[in-house]
Amino acid sequence: MINRLLAAAAMAIFASAHAAAQDPENTLILELEDGPVTIELLPEVAPNHVDRIKSLTRDGFYDGVVFHRVIPGFMAQTGDPTGTGAGGSDLPDLKQEFNATKHERGVVSMARTSDPNSANSQFFIMFDKTPSLDNQYTVFGRVIDGMETIDGLNAGTMQNNGAVANPDKIVKARIASDS
Template sequence: MLKRLAALTLLVVAFCAAPLAGSAFAQSADPENTLLLQLKDGTVTVRLRPDLAPNHAERLKTLARQGFYDGVPFHRVIDGFMAQTGDPTGTGMGGSDLPDLKAEFSSEPFVRGVVGMARSSNPDSANSQFFIMFAPAPGLDGQYTVVGEVVDGMEYVDNIKKGSRSANGTVDNPDKLISMRVAADQ
């Protein structure tokens, strides 16, 4: 009886502590669908959502494994809205050499910490650029592809240098995405 009670107590403690474990817990949950973004202040852990956007999740992993995102600037950062990166030119007009992706829209809402794919006015134009939400933006719901969510390190996203509102969030001397890796490769 005592052994059973001890085992049950250990299980309850492990279950309750799991959310507190941060990125270590997220990585062990599904390392193949976990991205580690190294920012100037620390590591951000993103859980990809291949259940919502399998092609977009695969694209982010492919480019991360190629080192595509290393040193890429956060070229558009709007306080209270989102931080956008993934364009090596830093202009918002660039992308990878891979073909654009067809939209994978879902009913998942754009709330704080959600990672979405940037695109032009053409819904099927997402390529390499993505953004992380600072706050809810219901106007994006069903209009952009949700590809993941921050599960640890959102405070480091909050610290990304913000751009000018008059310049639609364009950032002078922007912070950079130091590196982005798939947790399974660590």
């Protein structure tokens, strides 16, 4: 019985990764210093947010951007070119696309201010389940490979200027279909 359950779990993981590989246009690859992270984008639940992520990725916006906020057991946040958590792209903010996808381990969601329509370029990856974020932030993807790399991110040290010392960064971000 246990072997059957393990086999079923392995097949489910393979099917998820295989499904993303079948849609390279909606697969984001983050090359981090310690290895790649593959994210399945979810245009069916957040089309405008997925379009924004793909556009910024193709423009090289995320290349070299740090993980400026890493809270073990909660989430890791990136997407601010200033590294302070206060920056974003020059594009207009996005209207929220809250959806039924739960904020659980590996889910990727847009960061925002207290205004629900203020998401721009920053996003976070969940370390664990946090139901209080459900229907409050726009989920647009999920990690399908490389979560152990996210688990190993350096939390860094906050400096007086608001920046983080010694943070991990995205070396290169790309959409799989562009490779």
